[in-house]
Amino acid sequence: MTTVEQTAAANDAAETGGTVVEFDHVTHWYGNVVAVNEISMSLGPGVTGLLGPNGAGKSTILHLLAGFLSPSRGEVTIGGESPWRNPPIFHKVGLVPERDSIYAFLTARVFVTASAKLHELPDPKAAAERALDLVEMNEAADRPISTYSKGMRQRAKVAAALVHDPQVLLLDEPFNGMDPRQRMHMMDLLREQGRNGRTILFSSHILEEVEKLADTVQVVVAGRLAASGDYRTIRRLMTNRPHVFMLRSTDDRALAQVLISSPAVQGVSLTKEGLEVHAGDHGTFTRELAKVSRAAGIGLREVIPSDESLESVFAYLVGA
Amino acid sequence: MVNSTITWITFRALFGRRRALLFALPALVLVVLTLGLKSAHGTTADWPAILLGEAGIGAVVPLTALLVGTSVLGSEIDDNSVLHLLATPVSRRSVIISKTAVSAAVTAVFAAVPVLLAGLIAAGPHALAFGCFLGAILGSIVYSCLFVLISAAVQHPIAYALAYVALWEGLISNLVSGAKFLSVEQWSLGIAHAVSHNPNLNSHLTLTPSLVLAVIAALASVVYATERLSAFTLRAD
Numbered sequence: 001m002t003t004v005e006q007t008a009a010a011n012d013a014a015e016t017g018g019t020v021v022e023f024d025h026v027t028h029w030y031g032n033v034v035a036v037n038e039i040s041m042s043l044g045p046g047v048t049g050l051l052g053p054n055g056a057g058k059s060t061i062l063h064l065l066a067g068f069l070s071p072s073r074g075e076v077t078i079g080g081e082s083p084w085r086n087p088p089i090f091h092k093v094g095l096v097p098e099r100d101s102i103y104a105f106l107t108a109r110v111f112v113t114a115s116a117k118l119h120e121l122p123d124p125k126a127a128a129e130r131a132l133d134l135v136e137m138n139e140a141a142d143r144p145i146s147t148y149s150k151g152m153r154q155r156a157k158v159a160a161a162l163v164h165d166p167q168v169l170l171l172d173e174p175f176n177g178m179d180p181r182q183r184m185h186m187m188d189l190l191r192e193q194g195r196n197g198r199t200i201l202f203s204s205h206i207l208e209e210v211e212k213l214a215d216t217v218q219v220v221v222a223g224r225l226a227a228s229g230d231y232r233t234i235r236r237l238m239t240n241r242p243h244v245f246m247l248r249s250t251d252d253r254a255l256a257q258v259l260i261s262s263p264a265v266q267g268v269s270l271t272k273e274g275l276e277v278h279a280g281d282h283g284t285f286t287r288e289l290a291k292v293s294r295a296a297g298i299g300l301r302e303v304i305p306s307d308e309s310l311e312s313v314f315a316y317l318v319g320a
Numbered sequence: 321m322v323n324s325t326i327t328w329i330t331f332r333a334l335f336g337r338r339r340a341l342l343f344a345l346p347a348l349v350l351v352v353l354t355l356g357l358k359s360a361h362g363t364t365a366d367w368p369a370i371l372l373g374e375a376g377i378g379a380v381v382p383l384t385a386l387l388v389g390t391s392v393l394g395s396e397i398d399d400n401s402v403l404h405l406l407a408t409p410v411s412r413r414s415v416i417i418s419k420t421a422v423s424a425a426v427t428a429v430f431a432a433v434p435v436l437l438a439g440l441i442a443a444g445p446h447a448l449a450f451g452c453f454l455g456a457i458l459g460s461i462v463y464s465c466l467f468v469l470i471s472a473a474v475q476h477p478i479a480y481a482l483a484y485v486a487l488w489e490g491l492i493s494n495l496v497s498g499a500k501f502l503s504v505e506q507w508s509l510g511i512a513h514a515v516s517h518n519p520n521l522n523s524h525l526t527l528t529p530s531l532v533l534a535v536i537a538a539l540a541s542v543v544y545a546t547e548r549l550s551a552f553t554l555r556a557d
Contacts, residue, residue: 066407068554085550088409095407101400103329105336111404117325118408160404 018044020168020199021065026074028060035060037223038074043201047194049214050203057223058203059098062172065201066095078168091119094161098172098203100153104146108137108156111145115160131159134189150177158186162193169193171202175209187213242266243282248274248302249293258296262288274302323410326418330392334426337395342387343426346380347434354438368442369520372452376435377508381459382485384431385423386478389467392419394477403554412549416468416542423464432456451515455508462504462534465541472548500524507534 021043028036036057050058063069064076067083076083083089103111112131116124132141135155140148145156154177161169171190175183190213194200204210210217217234219227227234249255252275256268259277264284269276279285293300334340353375357367393416396402405415435456439449466484471477493503500506506523510530513523525533 063554066554068403068406068552070551070553087406087411090407090409093407095403097400097403097407099400099403101403103333103401103404105332106329114325114329115404115408118323118405118410120409161407 020044020079021201022075022077023061023064024075024077026064026071026076028064028069029072034223036064039220039223039225040074041218041225041228043199043216045194045197045199046215047190047200047202047213048216048218049210050201050218050220051207051210052203052205052220052226054205056205056220058205058220059172060223061220062095062170062201062203065168065170066093090166091164092167094164094166094169096154096157096161096169096171096174098176100150100177102145102153102157105144107142107144108132108148108152108159109141111156112141112159112163116163119164121164127163127165128159131163134162135159136185151179151182154178155182155186158189166198168199169201171200173204174202175204175206183209243279243285244306245277245279245285246271246274246302246304246306247277247289247300250299250301254296255293255298258292258298259289262292264288276306321414321417322421323414323418326405326410326415327422329405330419330422331426333396333401334388334391334422337391339387339391339395343384343430346383347430350375350380350434350438351441354441358441366518366520368439369448369516369518371442372435372439372448373509373512373521373523376431376438376452377455377459377512378489378505380435381427381431381456381508382463382489382505385427385460385463385467386481386485388426388430389423389464390471390477390481392423392471393468394471397471397552400554402552406549406552412552413542413546416472416545416549420464420468420542420545423468424461427460427464428457432460447516448512448518451512451518452521454515455510455512458511458530458534459504459508462507462538462541465538465545466504469541469545469548472545472552497524501529501533502537504534504537506530507537 019042023039023041026036026039027034039061050061052058060069064071065078065083067086067089070084078089078093081089083093106114109128109132113124113128116127116131121127129138132138135158137152137155137159140152145153148156154174158171158174161171169190174186174190178186187209190200190202194215202213216230217227218225219234247255252270256270256275259265259275260268262285264279264281265277266280267278277285289303290300354371357371393402396405406412432453436449436453439446439452443449467477467481470480470484474480488499489503489505493499493506506525507530509521509523510525510527512518513521514527514530
């Protein structure tokens with residue numbers, strides 16, 4: 001497996017002494033299962049997206065950072081300190097867990113105020129108001145959390161994690177259950193927090209979320225760091241990979257002859273299901289397909305991109 | 321040591337679950353049983369001591385402590401809501417002590433107070449009632465420490481706590497003479513006996529060993545529970 005190393009803003013920050021979060025050859029096993037394998041990364045201020053398919057090891061990385069797992073090998077540090085068995089680290093770290101477990105019998109205002117008290121803030125009520133304001137929860141803050149939608153619960157959790165103004169904010173799948181407006185607002189909020197010098201690390205299995213929000217991306221596949229760096233570079237890698245399409249037409253054999261002459265097509269094969277086409281350039285191929293088939297008098301019945309799942313994109317990246 | 325925010329949240333969480341209704345059930349059975357025996361004028365002359373010792377200290381206190389002690393921490397670990405406490409700078413010792421304090425206080429209300437009430441119904445304002453009450457208070461504290469420890473140490477704490485009460489307290493400590501020194505029930509009965517001097521309480525220990533052993537067990541449980549909670553790990557789905 002080859003790791004695609006890219007220069008990233010956070011890595012630049014690391015080189016210039018701005019590293020806040022550091023993974024140094026970290027491995028974690030659950031029994032015989034390797035959840036995270038030899039991961040090294042340095043994160044500085046700004047928003048970093050932890051991207052990968054489900055089960056890739058994203059949550060394990062966040063749990064290691066929050067001190068809820070100890071590395072089997074290697075070292076994890078936040079601001080030079082190990083988070084394992086170190087509750088005072090939460091003076092500078094905020095955590096938004098993925099699971100929807102929350103004290104549902106409390107109102108958001110009481111929940112966030114309790115969080116402020118547990119963080120030993122001098123004025124817990126004022127801090128709670130500020131945090132609720134940040135996530136736009138003031139109006140609904142006096143309702144029990146049990147009456148909230150999943151997106152609202154998520155915002156209450158974010159408010160509780162932000163209440164002590166942490167230097168590092170860790171969020172596990174923060175956009176789960178949010179409607180588009182809430183998602184947009186949360187993205188603005190996290191972007192703003194990143195701009196203000198906080199180190200934000202969030203996990204997601206949705207490429208578009210990461211693309212919209214993150215300055216830097218860490219792509220994790222099967223417990224390994226598959227790619228690291230600026231998202232545009234990684235996105236280009238993803239876009240430029242060979243795309244596989246399954247076509248059905250009025251004359252598959254004739255269509256194969258026409259397509260193979262196109263520079264956008266790398267290979268064509270006839271199968272029982274139809275015509276399998278490997279396209280080198282997704283955009284050019286999809287634009288040309290309709291034109292050339294019409295010019296050849298061939299009717300297209302079905303065009304199915306057969307490798308559009310994120311897993312296949314990641315699989316390509318791992319092999320890159 | 322005791323964190324007021326954690327105790328407050330724990331109280332709210334404890335009484336926000338349906339399981340809270342069960343807390344009063346053992347006490348209710350004890351009081352009803354006492355009233356029944358009282359109205360039947362007892363079958364033997366020493367029935368109050370047997371009832372308070374065997375049913376009160378021997379059954380109501382451990383069962384109530386089991387229900388409460390495994391709820392204060394175990395339920396929060398099961399549903400992961402404990403993360404909202406652990407993702408804060410509060411020391412793990414403070415979390416354990418606060419949870420244990422809530423468990424001991426609630427167990428005392430739902431078990432020790434009913435033992436006192438049953439004692440007053442059965443024997444009137446007599447040393448037996450007050451002795452058993454003090455014994456039940458001690459039992460509430462030590463059992464709470466043990467069950468909070470079990471919650472911090474293992475998954476499915478109710479099963480382990482139930483096995484402990486049934487096998488160790490109910491069976492082994494009654495069959496093996498040396499095991500009486502390591503029985504919370506015997507420490508509680510030791511206090512009750514020291515106050516009431518009632519020979520029908522089936523107590524095998526005197527005041528000093530009962531108190532010393534109870535304090536050692538409580539402290540050791542809190543220390544080990546703190547250690548286990550400090551190493552709390554979260555497994556990814």
